[in-house]
Structures are given as structure tokens and as C-alpha cells.
Amino acid sequence: xxxxxxVKYILILPVFLGLYLLASNDVITPEITINEEKEYIVEQxxxxxxxxxxxxxxxxxxxxxxxxxxxxxxxxxxEDHFAYIDSMIANDKIGGLxxxxxxRSDLVPAIERFQNTSEIxxxxxxxxEWGVQMRLFGEERFPYNxxxxxxxxxxxxxxxxEMMGQxxxxxxxxxxxxxxxxxxxxxxxxxxxFRSYGENPKDVAAHVAACVKGxxxxxxxxxxxxxxxxxxxxxxxxxxxxxVNNTYAQINAIDFFPFRSxxxxxxxxxxxxxxxxxxLDNTGTPSSLSKPTIQNYLQGELGFxxxxxxxxxxxxxxxxxxxxxxxxxxxxxxxxxxxxxxESVSDAISAIEQKVQSGxxxxxxxxxxxxxxxxxxxxxIIKPGSYKTYTSEEISLAKKQLYEQxxxxxxxxxxxxxxxxxxxxxxxxxxxxxxxDLNASMDIISKIDHFHFxxxxxxxxxFQAELSDYDLIITSLHPKSVGARNGYGMPKGWQDWLAAxxxxxxxxxxxxxxxxxxxxxxxxxxxxxxxGYENHPLTLDRAGQFIMGxxxxxxxxxxxxxxxxxxxxxxxxxxxxxxxxxxxxxxxISRLKLSNIDTIVKNSIAAGAFPGCQVLVAIEGKVxxxxxxxxxxxxxxxxxxxxxxxxxxxxxxxAASTLSLMHLESKGEFSLEGKLGDYxxxxxxxxxxxxxxxxxxxxxxxxxxPWIPFYTAxxxxxxxxxxxxxxxxxxxxxxxxxxxxxxxxxxxxxxxTQILKTPLKSRRYKYSDVGYYFVKMIVEKKSGMALNDFxxxxxxxxxxxxxxxxxxxxxxxxxxxPPTEVDSIFRKRLIQGYxxxxxxxxxxxxxxxxxxxxxxRDLASIMQLFLNKGSYGNxxxxxxxxxxxxxxxxxxxxxxxxxxxxxxxxxxxxxxTTKLVSLESxxxxxxxxxxxxADPEYKVNYIFLSNRVYPxxxxxxxxxxxxxxxxxxxxxxxLAQAK
Numbered sequence: 001x002x003x004x005x006x007v008k009y010i011l012i013l014p015v016f017l018g019l020y021l022l023a024s025n026d027v028i029t030p031e032i033t034i035n036e037e038k039e040y041i042v043e044q045x046x047x048x049x050x051x052x053x054x055x056x057x058x059x060x061x062x063x064x065x066x067x068x069x070x071x072x073x074x075x076x077x078x079e080d081h082f083a084y085i086d087s088m089i090a091n092d093k094i095g096g097l098x099x100x101x102x103x104r105s106d107l108v109p110a111i112e113r114f115q116n117t118s119e120i121x122x123x124x125x126x127x128x129e130w131g132v133q134m135r136l137f138g139e140e141r142f143p144y145n146x147x148x149x150x151x152x153x154x155x156x157x158x159x160x161x162e163m164m165g166q167x168x169x170x171x172x173x174x175x176x177x178x179x180x181x182x183x184x185x186x187x188x189x190x191x192x193x194f195r196s197y198g199e200n201p202k203d204v205a206a207h208v209a210a211c212v213k214g215x216x217x218x219x220x221x222x223x224x225x226x227x228x229x230x231x232x233x234x235x236x237x238x239x240x241x242x243x244v245n246n247t248y249a250q251i252n253a254i255d256f257f258p259f260r261s262x263x264x265x266x267x268x269x270x271x272x273x274x275x276x277x278x279x280l281d282n283t284g285t286p287s288s289l290s291k292p293t294i295q296n297y298l299q300g301e302l303g304f305x306x307x308x309x310x311x312x313x314x315x316x317x318x319x320x321x322x323x324x325x326x327x328x329x330x331x332x333x334x335x336x337x338x339x340x341x342x343e344s345v346s347d348a349i350s351a352i353e354q355k356v357q358s359g360x361x362x363x364x365x366x367x368x369x370x371x372x373x374x375x376x377x378x379x380x381i382i383k384p385g386s387y388k389t390y391t392s393e394e395i396s397l398a399k400k401q402l403y404e405q406x407x408x409x410x411x412x413x414x415x416x417x418x419x420x421x422x423x424x425x426x427x428x429x430x431x432x433x434x435x436x437d438l439n440a441s442m443d444i445i446s447k448i449d450h451f452h453f454x455x456x457x458x459x460x461x462x463f464q465a466e467l468s469d470y471d472l473i474i475t476s477l478h479p480k481s482v483g484a485r486n487g488y489g490m491p492k493g494w495q496d497w498l499a500a501x502x503x504x505x506x507x508x509x510x511x512x513x514x515x516x517x518x519x520x521x522x523x524x525x526x527x528x529x530x531x532g533y534e535n536h537p538l539t540l541d542r543a544g545q546f547i548m549g550x551x552x553x554x555x556x557x558x559x560x561x562x563x564x565x566x567x568x569x570x571x572x573x574x575x576x577x578x579x580x581x582x583x584x585x586x587x588x589i590s591r592l593k594l595s596n597i598d599t600i601v602k603n604s605i606a607a608g609a610f611p612g613c614q615v616l617v618a619i620e621g622k623v624x625x626x627x628x629x630x631x632x633x634x635x636x637x638x639x640x641x642x643x644x645x646x647x648x649x650x651x652x653x654x655a656a657s658t659l660s661l662m663h664l665e666s667k668g669e670f671s672l673e674g675k676l677g678d679y680x681x682x683x684x685x686x687x688x689x690x691x692x693x694x695x696x697x698x699x700x701x702x703x704x705x706p707w708i709p710f711y712t713a714x715x716x717x718x719x720x721x722x723x724x725x726x727x728x729x730x731x732x733x734x735x736x737x738x739x740x741x742x743x744x745x746x747x748x749x750x751x752x753t754q755i756l757k758t759p760l761k762s763r764r765y766k767y768s769d770v771g772y773y774f775v776k777m778i779v780e781k782k783s784g785m786a787l788n789d790f791x792x793x794x795x796x797x798x799x800x801x802x803x804x805x806x807x808x809x810x811x812x813x814x815x816x817x818p819p820t821e822v823d824s825i826f827r828k829r830l831i832q833g834y835x836x837x838x839x840x841x842x843x844x845x846x847x848x849x850x851x852x853x854x855x856x857r858d859l860a861s862i863m864q865l866f867l868n869k870g871s872y873g874n875x876x877x878x879x880x881x882x883x884x885x886x887x888x889x890x891x892x893x894x895x896x897x898x899x900x901x902x903x904x905x906x907x908x909x910x911x912x913t914t915k916l917v918s919l920e921s922x923x924x925x926x927x928x929x930x931x932x933x934a935d936p937e938y939k940v941n942y943i944f945l946s947n948r949v950y951p952x953x954x955x956x957x958x959x960x961x962x963x964x965x966x967x968x969x970x971x972x973x974x975l976a977q978a979k
Contacts, residue, residue, distance in 0.1 A: 051382055052374045055120060056367065059093075061356060064370040065349050067095035068332060070125060072314075072341045075102030075110035076137075082113065089117045092345050095373055096123035096175070096338070103137045104171065111172040121381045123338075123373070125175035125223075129195060131164050132171060143402050144482065145180055145207070146514075147533040149198035149558035151405035154210040160402060161214025162388060163395050168220045169387065174380040177271060177309075179211035181224040181258040182231040184559060187516055191236040194482045194514060194533075198558030199231075199567055201254050205261035212265040219384045221376060223309055224262035226273030227298055228280055228287055229255025237274040237317040241286055248279040252301075260302055268376060269307040270298060272336060274317035286318050289327070294335035307372055312341035319343065325351055333361065337369050396538075397585045403534070404542040408515075408555030409571040411529035416506060418549030418576040419472070420875045422446045422800035423793070427470040431459055432478025432491040437537040438510075441544025444581055444857070446800025448474075456493030460500055472506045474547065478535045479513035488514040501525050510543055512536075515561050523564070531557070541581075548800070549576025549873045575621070576874040578800075579857070579864055579941075582622035584974070593974040594625050597967050605630045609957035610929050612640035612818060613946035616856035617971050620939045621864060625971075626856065632818040633950060644816045645803055645853040646945040647836050649926030650769070652852040655804070655862050656791045657775040658698070658900030659878075660783075662886055663794055666870070666879040669782055672698065672886070672899055679778045687756050689774075696763060697771040698899035699890035703760040704768040710751050711826045711838040714743075720828070735844040738827040738834045748843050752777075765895040769839070772848030779848075788846045799872050801861055804854035807845045809833040817853065820928060822951040836928055836949060850927075856943040863923070863934040863941050887922040887936075898922050914965050916972035927953075931964045938975060942968055 056064065071094050073085050088094045097114060099107060115122055128134050133141035142164055148157050161179075168176050183204050184196035197207040208224060215222045226237075228244075228251060235242035244251070259270065272288040280297055281290040288310045298304050310331040313319065318327050328339050328348035333355075342348055355361045390398075409417060419426070426448040430438065439450045449470075453459035467473065475498065481489030490513060499522065501507045508528040511517065512535040523529060530553075532543045546553060556570040584591050597615055604610065612630025616623060628640040648655065664670035670679070676697065677690025684690035696702040714724045726733035726742050733742035755770055776787045783790045788806035796804055808817055812833075819832035826838050833853075840847025854862075861872065866887060870878030886899040896903040896911070901922040905911035912925050913933065921940075923933030929948025934941050944967060948958045958964065 047371045063093045065352050066093035067370050067373045068339050069094040070096040070098050070340050073097040073099050075107040098125040124173050126173045128176045129178040144194045145197045146194045146558050147406045150555040151402050154206045157207045158210040158214040161211040163390050165215040165218025165220040175221040177223045181208045184231045186232045188234040190484045201257040205258040208258045208262040209265035212262050212267045218387045221268035223269040223271045224267045225271035227270050230273045238315050241317040243276040263304050269309050271309045289330040289334050291334045307337045309338040310336040310340050314341050314343045403539045405554045408531045409553045410565045410569050412571045413527040416528045417573045420873045421798040423798040424471040426472045428474040430476045438540035438544045441541045445548035447802040455491050456497035459497045474508045477511045482514045488517040490517050549578040550580035577868040577872050580622050584624040588978040589974050596970045601629045604963045610946040610948040614856040616860050616943040618941040645855045647820050647928050648930045649928040651924045651926045651932050652850050654924045656852050657848040660779040662878045662882050666882050699897040700767045701765050703763045704770040705758050706768045737841045769849040776848030801858040804858035806851045808853040818947045821949045860943045867934050914969040929958050
């Protein structure tokens with residue numbers, strides 16, 4: 001066992017790269033003793049590695065010294081710069097490069113070029129605290145550390161760090177100068193701030209350890225920084241030397257805590273900051289040049305056994321005082337094994353070489369520290385392990401989850417969040433830049449009025465007078481940066497805008513930047529305050545959905561803003577029950593398995609089963625599949641989009657009529673146990689229809705005829721009777737049936753008369769539309785308004801559903817409505833935007849059994865309302881017991897039907913569903929080629945919409961090919977596979 005003497009301390013170099021040695025067969029044990037002066041003596045231990053021994057045996061002294069130098073490189077610079085780097089590799093035998101500006105396309109060939117130039121592999125490093133985007137243009141960045149601290153989920157931190165490690169490794173980066181282990185205990189810190197996980201040492205330590213484990217597991221060396229702790233400073237060490245005046249007890253309890261955690265987790269390197277810390281070294285020497293700080297505290301008390309790295313030696317905190325060459329030599333003598341970003345390479349190598357030759361630095365020390373560097377290269381370059389690979393979808397999900405979990409509510413007066421109902425006037429005023437993703441996210445849930453201004457001054461000038469038109473104001477603040485400079489990048493005049501909001505207005509504020517910006521803000525006229533931390537597209541996407549009630553809040557303030565909003569503050573806002581846009585990976589469901597849906601649909605379109613469709617799958621309230629396929633027609637002129645709306649046909653029975661009855665029953669104004677005559681006594685006086693039990697009628701067991709072709713009585717010689725129809729609207733012909741076609745006034749009475757003249761049959765299960773003509777009448781009589789107005793006012797508008805309605809041409813552009821059929825029998829024209837069902841059309845497009853148009857997402861929201869037992873957006877529209885009653889089987893086992901709802905067959909054979917659904921599931925299908933199905937046991941919500949009847953309703957391929965059921969089967973198989 002060898003020993004060598006330093007100038008002041010007896011120093012035997014530490015055992016290092018603990019994780020590497022534990023993973024290999026090189027088992028060594030450090031021996032550390034402490035003398036009375038607290039000078040640490042660490043025994044030097046032989047390194048048993050054949051590649052290291054062979055490599056160092058062929059190196060000159062100058063070559064060995066060169067291995068300690070990691071030089072700055074820029075992959076986006078010209079050939080002169082590349083030649084300069086080449087020369088240092090060839091002549092000075094430098095050990096590594098730290099890359100700064102560039103992009104992926106030039107970084108990879110640059111690394112390849114320089115590696116080919118070097119005889120010994122170069123250790124490639126990069127500051128990639130939030131991924132390589134920190135240095136490379138055009139990359140997607142990972143969350144900032146303070147956002148990670150707000151989410152406070154170390155398991156997710158580790159997973160994200162694995163992904164950052166994968167990103168580095170795939171680019172040829174071996175050493176990431178991360179994570180930041182500084183505790184941000186000073187709100188005025190100009191250089192750490194958002195780069196820190198927060199101000200709680202315990203939380204910071206947990207995330208440092210998680211990051212180290214994640215990154216190192218991908219074969220990427222980590223560098224915890226900036227020892228002994230840069231958190232409690234108010235000076236930028238890039239510009240001058242900060243002083244940390246804390247006592248040793250404070251430093252040991254606060255600043256050392258995360259470093260200890262990172263070291264235990266297996267950090268390969270520690271970066272020493274340019275800091276004046278009198279409690280550790282009272283000579284005024286910067287920590288990066290301080291032998292006591294490195295040897296006594298980092299290697300001694302903290303027991304660090306890895307590579308010690310200086311902070312950039314070109315920073316003004318040290319470079320201006322010591323000179324380009326001297327600062328490098330001093331850093332090395334202090335114990336820095338890697339000399340980062342030196343501005344003097346050849347001269348510094350020569351200076352260290354002279355000190356060795358003079359005996360001031362022991363040759364054994366050079367050899368041992370060179371072996372440390374080589375062993376790190378062996379681990380990360382020469383003999384890398386096998387590592388986990390994440391897909392782009394998995395990376396995207398992890399980022400979304402982090403941003404979602406970080407969203408922090410620090411004020412929520414009167415439980416304003418989440419927004420429960422949208423039948424109020426809402427204005428969203430965004431101030432700043434890059435706001436589009438927030439607008440789009442909110443509009444997924446509900447269309448509201450958006451107004452964008454670049455400054456608060458502009459908002460006041462252009463919109464203050466409009467505030468009186470709205471009940472609820474949502475202000476979103478979008479800063480350009482999150483650093484401390486220039487007021488944390490907040491848009492000019494934002495405080496004035498907040499102060500101008502009238503106190504009587506409900507006011508929600510969402511800030512997507514540094515929470516410190518609110519240190520001195522009067523929040524008395526803010527009812528709810530949300531911190532999103534970053535003006536990042538994924539943050540905006542998550543926050544928009546959160547505000548609208550799509551998921552719960554979880555985040556905690558990682559720092560103290562002021563006495564009102566202290567570290568750890570977190571107001572829990574529960575999930576409002578609305579559908580959240582997600583992806584299958586969140587539930588562990590295979591995206592590849594779900595792609596079988598794509599195959600089924602594409603084959604169906606190719607076979608002519610329908611020209612296009614929408615398919616949506618939500619599980620546990622999370623939309624994991626939502627796609628539009630094909631075109632509006634077989635001419636393929638207009639592709640189907642997700643906000644296009646289809647005639648959902650008989651799904652109207654549950655999405656409007658049954659929904660309305662359930663609402664009335666919840667209010668005690670209707671009972672499924674009653675008779676039809678109880679509610680329509682005048683209309684049904686003396687008719688056997690009055691004795692129909694409503695439970696029977698809603699379960700298709702009341703003896704009603706399946707269907708009455710009311711339109712046939714209005715034809716003469718297969719043509720429209722001109723006494724009944726007109727091509728022009730008038731008082732005599734007020735009700736529109738189709739484009740350019742109106743039916744005479746009062747014809748609805750003729751329809752009801754025809755129904756009552758139709759004899760009732762035996763009470764056995766027989767599907768019928770007829771009962772829903774009476775449901776429409778009941779709802780309208782009880783509510784005092786038309787059925788379409790009732791459901792719009794009671795459900796669609798307050799739920800925020802803007803893509804579901806009757807008579808869509810009144811509010812939706814015809815270009816968003818796929819045509820349903822070329823009607824050659826009745827209306828003799830293309831049916832587009834008008835209800836396909838003839839009876840509903842003759843009643844002005846509003847039928848109890850047909851008439852509703854919807855896109856997949858809004859219809860899924862209605863189905864989710866049922867899955868939520870009548871609640872949506874934290875508002876109870878229907879009593880939960882009523883939902884259970886209606887969705888349950890009414891006459892099992894002979895009749896599978898619920899009240900209004902279809903159910904699976906009891907033997908799981910045939911019927912509208914795959915055999916994999918639960919018997920508790922419910923839904924409905926539609927003649928036009930639609931299906932809506934919900935399963936409370938598996939929490940599955942499945943929507944299929946198409947216009948299979950275009951151009952001819954006799955096209956039954958959708959049934960013959962079992963398309964809707966096959967898609968449902970794929971969903972359940974994917975779910976079973978995930979479990």
C-alpha cells in the first residue's frame with residue numbers, strides 16, 4: 001500500500017466511482033483516519049483494471065497530466081475552432097471536452113471527429129441539467145429542477161433522469177454536469193433559483209439521489225454541484241466570487257445534506273463551486289481552489305470516493321484574480337481531478353509538469369489521479385453496460401406527468417377551482433408570449449372566449465372596458481424566462497392588469513413562471529392562484545385541462561414566496577370528473593396493441609363499410625385513444641377531423657331523452673315506476689297507451705310497434721305531397737325537414753294521432769322507437785321548453801360541451817358535418833346537417849329517439865357523466881341512485897335492457913358488445929353506424945361514430961364485418977394485457 005505527501009496534508013487518494021466498482025469485480029475498501037487537527041488521511045488503494053494499467057503504462061508524464069483537462073468545444077463553430085480542438089487533442093493529449101452551443105446534426109459528427117483524433121477515448125461532458133436542450137438548439141427539454149421539486153415525486157424524478165441519461169448516451173455524452181444539489185435557501189439567488197429542487201434540504205436530497213440513480217443507471221456519469229453549496233448566495237459566481245457566511249453547523253445541516261445523499265446514491269463526480277466559505281476555509285480561497293474544503297470536507301467528512309471536478313475555470317469569480325494558468329494549477333493542487341473549461345491548456349500542463357519534476361507534486365499522485373480518470377472512461381466508454389431504452393411516447397408521458405403533478409394551487413377561495421359549470425360568461429386573458437397550447441388545452445374541455453395581449457398595458461388599453469361582459473376572468477401570465485433577471489421575465493405591466501380586475505369578478509390567475517415573481521403582489525382580488533412554473537407547451541396543456549377540471553392538483557411550493565405562501569403550500573383540488581387527454585402508456589396499455597384499431601378501421605374503410613369515422617377510448621376518465629379516420633364521403637374530398645360531428649341516431653335515446661328523464665327523476669318530478677298516463681293524462685285520455693308502465697316502455701317491453709314509417713303517408717306516387725310540404729318557409733310551413741324543405745304547421749299532432757291508432761302488442765321484449773315520442777312529450781311538458789332547449793340548458797352548456805346538439809346547422813358550419821345519406825325515397829336530396837331519421841325530421845329535427853349530432857369526445861363526456869354516477873365537473877346533475885337504477889337490467893334474464901340503455905346479452909353471445917365486457921356495462925348503438933358504450937367495472941368509455949348509411953342506408957357491412965365489436969374486443973384485450 002503506497003502513501004505520498006501533499007504540501008500540508010498527508011493525502012492518500014480516495015477510492016472512487018463506487019457504483020462502478022460494486023458492479024465489477026474490483027472490490028476495494030477505503031481506509032480513513034482523522035487526526036486531532038481534523039486533517040483527513042485517506043489510504044491510496046491499488047486499482048485493479050487491466051485496460052487502465054495497460055493504457056497508463058504507455059503514457060508520458062505530460063500525457064497523464066493532459067487527461068485532467070476538459071476543454072470547451074462548440075459543435076456549431078467553424079473549421080478554425082475544430083482545428084484548434086484537434087491540435088489540443090493531438091499535442092496536449094487532453095482528456096475530455098465539454099460541449100456548449102450546437103445542435104444534434106453537428107454535435108454527433110463533431111464528437112466522432114474528435115474521438116477519432118484522440119489516441120485515448122475522450123470523456124465528453126455537457127451541462128444538461130434539463131436535458132441536452134440546455135446546450136443544443138432544436139431539442140425538447142425536460143422540466144426544470146424547481147418544477148421537479150414542486151411535483152416532489154422522486155420515483156418520477158428517477159425515471160426522467162434515466163431518460164435524460166439515455167438522451168446523453170445516444171449522443172455520445174458520457175458525463176452530465178448534473179444534478180444541482182444546491183439548496184435554494186436564498187430567494188435573491190441570481191444563479192441557482194429554478195436550477196435547484198427547492199429550499200427543503202430533505203426534498204432536495206431525495207431528488208438529487210433519484211437523479212443520480214437514474215442517470216448513472218444509463219451509463220452516464222453524474223456530477224453533483226456546486227459543493228459546498230451555492231444556494232445561500234446573492235452573487236453570480238460567473239461574474240464575481242460569492243461569499244457564504246453561514247456557520248459550519250448550518251452548512252453541515254442544510255448544504256451538505258443533498259451532497260451526502262447524492263454520494264450515497266453513487267454519484268461519479270462532484271463539482272466544486274467558486275465560493276468563499278469562511279466556515280470551511282477562512283483564508284478567502286475559493287472552494288474550487290481550497291484544499292481544506294475538498295480534502296477535509298468533501299473527501300473526508302462526506303467520504304466522497306469519486307472524481308472531483310472544478311467549476312469552469314474561466315469564470316470571473318476565479319479567473320480574474322489568479323490568471324489563466326495559475327488558477328488551473330491551484331485547482332489541481334487543491335484536489336480537482338478534472339480541470340473544467342481551462343483557458344490555458346499547454347501552459348498549465350507545463351506548470352503542473354514542472355511541479356512534479358520539482359517534487360512539489362508527487363508522481364504517484366499524478367498516476368493515481370490519472371487512473372481515476374481512465375477508470376471513469378472504462379466505465380462509460382470502453383466497457384459500457386446494457387441500458388434501458390425508452391420510447392418517445394414514454395418520454396412524452398413522463399414529462400406530462402411531471403408537469404401535471406407540479407401544478408400548484410396556492411389560493412382557492414370558495415373552491416372556485418375546478419370550474420364546475422360553463423353556463424357562465426368566461427373570458428381567458430393571456431398576457432405574454434407562446435400561449436397557444438393553453439388555449440387549445442382549455443378548448444378541448446370547453447370552448448371559451450380567449451383574448452391575448454403581449455403586455456398588461458395592452459390588455460388594459462384594449463380589454464378593460466370588456467370586463468363587465470363576463471362573470472369569470474381567467475388571467476394567464478406567460479413570462480419569457482424563469483431566471484431572476486428582469487423581473488423573472490414577466491410581461492410588462494402584468495401587476496397593473498391584476499390590480500385592475502374588479503373585486504366583484506371571479507378571478508383565476510395562472511402563472512407559468514417563477515413563483516418568486518409574486519413576492520410583493522397584492523392578491524386580494526385573486527380568487528384562485530395557480531403556479532405552473534414553466535411556460536412550456538406541456539405545462540400549458542396540463543394546466544389548461546386542470547383549470548377545466550380534468551384532473552386533481554398535487555403540487556407543492558418548493559420555495560417560500562412570502563409570509564402568505566410558504567414552502568410546501570399546497571391546496572388540494574380534487575378531480576372534477578371531466579375527461580382528461582392522456583395516452584395509453586399512462587395506464588400501462590400497449591400503444592402497439594391499440595394500433596389494431598387502426599388496422600380494423602382502415603380495412604373497413606377500404607372495404608366500403610363507411611367512408612370515415614371517429615373512435616375514442618377513455619379508461620378511468622383518461623382519453624387514451626382519440627382518432628379520426630377516412631373522409632366525409634367516398635369521394636375523399638374532406639378528411640374527417642376530431643371536431644366533426646355525426647348524426648348519432650338512436651344514441652339520442654340515452655344522450656338526450658333518457659338523460660332528461662333521469663334528471664327529472666332526481667328532482668322528484670318523474671318516476672320510472674309510474675305509468676305513461678300519469679304524465680300525459682290529457683294527451684292519452686281513454687287510450688290503452690295511458691296504462692303503459694314506464695319501466696316497461698324504457699326497456700322496450702311495453703308492446704309498442706317497433707317503427708312507424710310516418711313519412712309514407714305524406715307521399716303521393718312516391719313524391720312529396722305538396723299540400724304537406726313546401727320548398728319555402730312560411731307561417732303555414734314553419735318546420736324545416738331538410739335543405740329547402742318545410743312541413744306544414746301542426747303535423748306533429750298527426751304523428752301522435754297515428755301512434756295512438758297503432759294497436760299495442762303483447763308485453764314482450766321488442767325494440768321500438770315509438771316510446772321515445774312520448775318521452776319527448778313528457779320532458780317538454782314537465783320542463784316547459786322544447787327537448788333540444790332542455791338538454792342544452794340542463795346538460796350540454798353547463799358541462800361545456802360545444803360539439804353536441806340538435807339541429808347543428810344553427811350553430812356549426814356544415815363543413816364539419818359529414819353527410820348522412822342521399823335520400824332517394826323520402827326527401828329526394830342529400831341529407832347533411834339534418835337528422836337522418838324520417839320521423840324526427842318531420843318534427844323539426846328534434847326527436848326523443850333521434851336528432852342529436854355529436855363528435856366522439858362530447859358524446860364520451862355524456863357517457864363519463866353516467867360512469868361518474870351523475871357527476872361531471874364536480875356538479876351533480878343526476879342522483880347516483882338514479883344512474884344505478886336506469887343503467888341496470890330492468891327485466892333480466894329474459895330482457896337484457898336497462899331503462900333507455902342497452903346492455904350486453906346475459907350469455908355474452910351476440911348482441912351489441914364483445915363477450916369481454918362486464919354485465920354491468922351499458923350504452924346504445926345507432927342506425928347511422930354509431931356506438932357509445934360504458935363499463936363501470938373496467939371504467940371503459942368507448943365511442944364509435946360513422947356515417948355508414950352514406951350514400952345508401954342498405955349498406956350493412958358495418959354489422960356483417962362486426963367492426964364496432966371487434967374494436968371493442970381490442971380495447972379489452974389491451975386492458976387485460978396491461979393488468
